[in-house]
Amino acid sequence: MKRKARILLVDDDASLLKLLGLRLKSEGFEVATATSGAEALEWLERERPDLVLSDLRMDGMDGLALFDRIQRQHVGLPVVIMTAHGSITDAVSATRSGVFGFLTKPIDKEALRRTIHEALAVSLPAFEDDWQHDMLTRSPAMTGVLEQARRIAPLDISVLITGPAGAGKELMARVLHQASPRRDHPFVALNCGSLPEPLLESELFGHVRGAFDGADADYAGVLLTAAGGTLLLDEVEELPARLQSRLLRALEQQEVRPRGGTRNIKTDVRVLSASSRDLVAAMEQGRFREDLFYRLNVVNLALPALKERPEDIPLLARHFLEQIRQRQATQVTGFAPEALALLAAAAWPGNVRQLLNLVEQAVAMASAPVIGVQLIESLLTGSGEQFPTFNEARAEFERMYLNKVLRMTDGNVTQAAALAGRNRSDFYKLLSRHGIEASVFKRKED
Structure with a gap:
């Protein structure tokens, strides 16, 4: 079953916002609302809709300014602009800047429905929405990768998936x-x-009878057994030079000659590859063929480390616990809030794989239905985790927050301070405390 499409409505007219929200809900959409551009951006930090429908004329940040921020931070998210002050100039300006559509108030019901469905045809996958159900996330960084993955999934091209070990x-x-x-x-x-x-x-590549250490049966090899489907070459950087050459030839000719064989066999397979190493460096050092690298790296999906998506840690921990409960009988039903806070603050050098391992340990060792803070703290300590003090955790949060708002405003301290709800003087003191230079974030002119 497909989930409802999510629409974020943005308008500083509360009564119109309520009326339009009710209309869209009656059409079967899931609707969230914001009364300003700033509120919309705050909501987008937590969730990702399938479409943003925004008023053009709003106090503070107008609809086009909001679109510009969305375009930079949430690539591919369609935005439709509404205005009671519609004009040809506004429409041309909006559509030339990349806005998906432009509607004039009072909104025509049929025009609204048509525009929304056209936008969702771009935003939503053509497949059932559970295609990514195992990739649980609330993180904008991970959501961006998934959006890119959704767009390239139907294309029969090679993809290189990079990221630290254990990242998924x-x-x-x-x-x-x-x-x-x-x-x-x-x-x-x-x-x-x-x-x-x-x-x-x-x-x-497979082998024929007797061609491999006395083998007495033919073996097809994965390039043939995956025919029609997908082959993942994990740790692709470990391929020996001779096999790199053979693989490149097989991919270019779309055929395989098994070891000891006398003829080539046609194959049809999509090849994905994965690496936690720097393949560019390996290529430059002559350890990985340049032509094979470009053959495999038509598109690169770079997965973030778990510490870069801390908002996902409680979500993943609960998911892993539920998976364990489905596989085995256990009295454990959940985590104490303080335990989840400890998990969210940890560094996770082993990424998602390490988190799964720790949840499995916690379930095995728990003596009560709720996993408590003491058990999690002991497991983190036992795994070599250095749990931060409150002051250390707060300082790290402040540093990450300051860097984020400066990136969002291209180093404009006045805008960053306003976004953070602080005056310029206090904001400069925070930057000084953490040794952060706003000029580093300023956009360089071409």
């Missing part, structure tokens, strides 16, 4: 496969760093 690269590959036209065919994953070269060659 294989899961992202499965998401791409699930959202692609190949989703009804096999998904096969091969770790290129887990096998010696002869075995890896056989796994990739």
Whole structure:
């Protein structure tokens, strides 16, 4: 079942906002409202709608200024502008800047419905909305990656998925496969760093009878067994040079010759690859073929580390707990709020994989239905985590917050202070306390 499309309405006329919200809800949409551009941006930090419908004339930040901020921070999110002061000049200005549509108040019901459905056809995937249900997130950083993934999933192109170990690269590959036209065919994953070269060659290209250490049966290899579907080459940087050459030839010719074979076999497979290493550096050092790199890296999806998406940690912890409860009998039903706060503040060098491991340990060791703060603290300490003091955690939050508002305002201290709700003097003191230079964030002129 598809979820309802989410629309964010922005208008400083509260009565109109309520009326339009009721109309859209009756049409079957999920609706959130904001009475100013600033309130809309604050909401967008927590959630991602499928469409923003904004008034043009508003006090403070107008609709086009809001669109400009959305375009920079939430790439691909369609925005429709409404105004009671409609004119050809406004419409041309809005559409030339990339606004999806332009509606004049009073809003014509049919024009509204048509524009919304046209915008959602761009914003929403053509597949069932559970295509990404395993990639739980509230993080704008991760949402941006998923939006990019949704757009490229239907395209039969190679994708390189990068990110630190444990960040979920294989899961992202499965998401791409699930959202692609190949989703009804096999998904096969091969770790290129887990096998010696002869075995890896056989796994990739297959072998014929007797051609591999006395083998008495043919073996197809993953390039053939994944035919019609998707092949993930994990730790692709570990491919030996000779196999890099063979793989490139197989991808270019779309055919495979098994080890010991005398003829090539046609194959049809989409190849995804994943790496936690710097493949550009490996290429520059001659350890990875440049032509193969560009063949695999048509599009790059870079997954953020878990510490860069702290808002997702409680969400993921609860999800992992529910998965464990479905697999095994346990008395554990949830986490104490303080325990979730500890998890959200930890550094997680092992990323999502480490969090899953810790939740499994907590469930195994819990002596009560609710996992408490003491158990989480002991597990974090035991895993080598240095849990920060309150003052350290607050200082780290302040530093991240200041950097974020300065990035959002391109280093404009007046705008950043206003966004933070502080006066310029106090804001400068905060910058000085954390050794932050606003000039670093100013946009360089071409």
